[in-house]
Amino acid sequence: MGADDKVYRLLNYKNLLNRLKSIGFVKVFSDNLADTLDISPSLVRKDFREFGIRGAQKGGYTIEAVLIKINEVLGIDKKHKIIIVGAGRIGQALMHFPGFRKEGIIVSAGFDTDPEKIDGQTDIPIFHIKELTDYIKKNNIKLAILTVPENAAMGCLDMMEVGGVKGILNFTSMNLKSLKVAINNVNIGNEIENLIFTITKK
Amino acid sequence: MGADDKVYRLLNYKNLLNRLKSIGFVKVFSDNLADTLDISPSLVRKDFREFGIRGAQKGGYTIEAVLIKINEVLGIDKKHKIIIVGAGRIGQALMHFPGFRKEGIIVSAGFDTDPEKIDGQTDIPIFHIKELTDYIKKNNIKLAILTVPENAAMGCLDMMEVGGVKGILNFTSMNLKSLKVAINNVNIGNEIENLIFTITKK
DNA sequence: AAAAATATGTTATTTTAGTAACATAATAAT
DNA sequence: ATTATTATGTTACTAAAATAACATATTTTT
Numbered sequence A, B: 001m002g003a004d005d006k007v008y009r010l011l012n013y014k015n016l017l018n019r020l021k022s023i024g025f026v027k028v029f030s031d032n033l034a035d036t037l038d039i040s041p042s043l044v045r046k047d048f049r050e051f052g053i054r055g056a057q058k059g060g061y062t063i064e065a066v067l068i069k070i071n072e073v074l075g076i077d078k079k080h081k082i083i084i085v086g087a088g089r090i091g092q093a094l095m096h097f098p099g100f101r102k103e104g105i106i107v108s109a110g111f112d113t114d115p116e117k118i119d120g121q122t123d124i125p126i127f128h129i130k131e132l133t134d135y136i137k138k139n140n141i142k143l144a145i146l147t148v149p150e151n152a153a154m155g156c157l158d159m160m161e162v163g164g165v166k167g168i169l170n171f172t173s174m175n176l177k178s179l180k181v182a183i184n185n186v187n188i189g190n191e192i193e194n195l196i197f198t199i200t201k202k
Numbered sequence C: 001a002a003a004a005a006t007a008t009g010t011t012a013t014t015t016t017a018g019t020a021a022c023a024t025a026a027t028a029a030t
Numbered sequence D: 001a002t003t004a005t006t007a008t009g010t011t012a013c014t015a016a017a018a019t020a021a022c023a024t025a026t027t028t029t030t
Helices: A003-022 A030-037 A041-050 A063-074 A089-095 A098-102 A129-139 A150-163 A188-201 B003-022 B030-037 B041-050 B063-074 B089-095 B098-102 B129-139 B150-163 B188-201
Strands: A080-085 A105-112 A126-128 A143-146 A167-170 A182-185 B080-085 B105-112 B126-128 B143-146 B167-170 B182-185
Touching: A003 A030, A003 A041, A003 A063, A003 B188, A030 A041, A063 B188, A080 A089, A080 A129, A089 A105, A089 B089, A098 A105, A098 B188, A105 A129, A126 A129, A129 A150, A143 A150, A143 B188, A150 A167, A167 B188, A182 B188, A188 B003, A188 B063, A188 B098, A188 B143, A188 B167, A188 B182, B003 B030, B003 B041, B003 B063, B030 B041, B080 B089, B080 B129, B089 B105, B098 B105, B105 B129, B126 B129, B129 B150, B143 B150, B150 B167
Parallel strands: A080 A105, A080 A143, A105 A126, A143 A167, A167 A182, B080 B105, B080 B143, B105 B126, B143 B167, B167 B182
Antiparallel strands: none
């Protein structure tokens, strides 16, 4: 487990707490969270302590206070601009991903090489990839989603590095690495194959 | 680390070896794989040994032999039918996901509630969700991708369980659990937030 | 043919993530 | 008011995953 896994766990807490809050809960116990997330109560308490979240010795944790603290720790309290590089089917789908808005993530532009797709007049403008580096610099873009064909992935990575992007969510099947940029690889093919393994071997 | 992480590592080996093979490599050393995958050479050797993959004491591993063995272990040598539940933007994008064909994964149908989307004549037919359970039973479907809105997720899970699905790749933001079905959650929002955390805090 | 080099196979060690256990504090009950 | 209860905060422990180390086998070189 890397440090990342702890962050994912924090995000799970957050999502679950938001859900509990929305149905009227105010307080929560480490046992509640542990049960639904399939972890031990002591791990919940340990995580909360590490991030400076404190509860009452008998009354559990106040959901609202925990959520504020988690958002603070995660840095999600601000707006974040993101661009989508590759306006194919998946890229276009992600441009309208409903989960982004409520998290304060704003898709500010898309990029592609296909002249058919380029259009600066749509709600989310789509520019030619040759303008990628400039756009990133001019608009101070730090986040990108990469949804180009595999053979274009490395080239786009270079351009984004030069532009100054700091984090990339990579949907291509190319496992990308970089010393300058944080990259999260989401390999859909691998997820399916993992599932196939699970259902056939276990 | 669960048993799953080892499977993901095997998939990484596989992808990398396929790439090396495609550019003409025949043999590979544990060091080569370890370097590109950011793990230690001894872990590569340990993994290979566990899966019955053996190399030559000096000559390294024969790529082709390793690939055959990995595919055997993963069970990817067969064809697998899959359905996509939810024919929204992401669902439709995944229907034509290029990575599936080469892995022997066949998208056999889509499901939605919107009458506008239902069409049995397209290359991949889209049926109404009320036919979901029946279709799964009649066609012996074991795998599904879930791309419906969050509030519809639980209901679809029930139907798929009844039908007899064994594995679900869940793209909804609802963290699903089941005792009957293996579920892989892919939470795009979480991936972005993780990235935001990484670039702001580290 | 003998010696040197090198990459595997395997064991020992280290690291770390997660759980279990318990003492403490706060609340509730009598 | 006193006692019992209960959930936190923290420490100790366990489990297991990854690395490091090394002995062995094979190949290459001289």
